[in-house]
Amino acid sequence: MFVLAPVTKPAELHPARALLTPTWIGALAVLVANDHWLKGADMIPGALTGKLSDFAGMLVAPVLLAALLRVRSRGALLACHLAVAAVFAGIQLSAGFAAQWSALMGLVGHPWAITCDPTDLIALPFLLLSWKLLVPEMDPSLPTLAPIQRSAVAGLSVFGLWSTVATSDERGIDPSDEWYEDVYGHLYVNNANEFEISLHVRPLRSDVLLDCDQVSSDPGRLLGEDAFGEAEHWSLPGFTNFAIELDESRGCDAAWIAGEGVEPTIVFVDDLALHAPRWWSGQTFDVEELEDGGLGVRFEDGVGGEWIGSDALRFTPKTDAPEQPDSCEIPSGESRLDWPLIVPKRDVRVLGVEAGADGCYELELQEQVTTNSEVTDFGEPYGFYLCAPEAGMPLAEDEALRFEVIYGNSGERELRVTLLDPATLDVAVSESGMPTRQVRYLRGGNDPQFIGPALNRQLVAVPGVSCPWQVEAACATVERHVELAVAGSPSFLQPGVPVSFADPPESGAMVRTAIRSYARERAVLDQSCAEGALQMTYDIDFVVISEPLI
Secondary structure, three states: OOOOOOOOOOOOOOHHHHHHOHHHHHHHHHHHHHHHHHOOOOOOOHHHHHHHHHHHHHHHHHHHHHHHHOOOOHHHHHHHHHHHHHHHHHHHHOHHHHHHHHHHHHHOOOOOOOOOOHHHHHHOHHHHHHHHHHHHHHOOOOOOOOHHHHHHHHHHHHHHHHHHHOOOOOOOOOOOOOOOOOEEEOEEEEEOOOOOEEEEEEEEOOOEEEOHHHHOOOHHHHOOHHHEOOOEEEEEOOOEEEEEOOOHHHOOEEEEEEEOOEEEEEEEEOOHHHOOOEEEOOEOOOHHHOOOOEEEEEEOOOOOEEEEOOOOOEEOOOOOOOOOOHHHOOOOOOOOOEOOOOOOOOOEEEEEEEEOOOOEEEEEEEEEEEEOOEEEEOOOOEEEEEEOOHHHOOOOOOOEEEEEEEEOOOOOEEEEEEEEOOOOOOEOEOOOOOEOOEEEEEEEEOOHHHHHHHHOOOEEEEEOOOOOOEEOOOOOOEEEEEEEEEOOOOOOOOOOOOEEEEOOOOOOOEEEEEEEEEEEEEEEEEOOOOOOOOOOOEEEEEEEEEEEOO
16 A cells, blocks of 8 residues: 655745845845945956946845845756846847836836946846855744844835835936936946937947057048947937946047937047046036046037037048148059968979969979988979069079978968979988078068067168058058168168178078068958058068078
């Protein structure tokens, strides 16, 4: 016979108990103190106050929500924690979600001007701390709450609810008694109107690099629209502010701001070390009170919006192209080095060399191998192109060659072509034991000092400071002509013109022939579309031919 055991219901939890613990009350005190006194008081770093409320809120909110909903099961309590996590993550990751949440808070009298900040997600682990520390305090086996304790729970619930929706600093309450949380960033934008406006902000793309000193000379022209990324959209109630947080790792940074009826403007900070991020008021009612880091949009009757404030940081976009003096024109004979990404892996014999009209050469190559001390052909002949100045192409028919390619970390690459002994496929050497000839094709060098060692000399770049910067079409890269010279040489290197430099006569001495192929200086580099160097500040193609000094 089977005996059915009675079914026992899981013990019910009592979240209200947790509201009376030192942990929860302490977290609530930190939340209130931080939002209403510490932010903007310069007592502790702004970066810390910006996160402190998030940490405390992860302890306060889920238990408060559970107490207000009078949940009794662990599953329902877990759902409260997950709901807090979902709302918090949505606000930090989605401007659209943040706007909806702001509107919802407006229904309870506390609209927010929210700044999305994915770095705030580091507060989420505090939900686990809330579960570990506060769930044990909800044990129903503990003594029943006394009437005075229940009154305290009710009061703390009201105070806790207010603290989680109210925002810091009640200065500047508008005529309708609405107030908004402070905003954190390097700059802020104010809606200097009674009505709501919409703006969008486009940050500088992460793959766009700047020479801060050069860009500061004319940010409105040198920072084209192509330099900026996806827009973040803002709906600003009257007299409210939102902050712009810039990328301090750049040293300088910019953002593109525009909106309906508002002409675009570029904000550019040339030295972020002098413009540290801070907390700004969530509202500004008088444009005369705009601080150094504040700019605003004001609509006048019958006209579009105009930008006001921060004249030293705000620039009107320009698309004009200054006239290029003759001395700054691209010199004749200049061309880029180029070759296929896949080069011969075996030694080759040159069957033919044919010059093309585009400045490239087609080499017909036959791969070779050594078998039983004899050189034999391997596979079928094939074509290989190499774009280089004529003086940088000493390769000839019937020569045996070895190709090696080297890739750098900044977009530069090098092709080394070494002359071989056709009978053995060993490196051909002179009587002094030095390689008979090696050609180094250096493409995309971002600094002359890295090219100089190939020449065994110091290579110097001389920027054309009188030449206006040129913005590339359909690319954010900004560059201009630059001269190259070998230290101690009386003249600049001319494109395609070989210049030889010999070592002092002694055993192992070499003569190296330098051929400048291409040279530019850059103020802005768009890594997504620029050719050559993928780091600042130069983009140089150079050929070095090394031979024994006879």
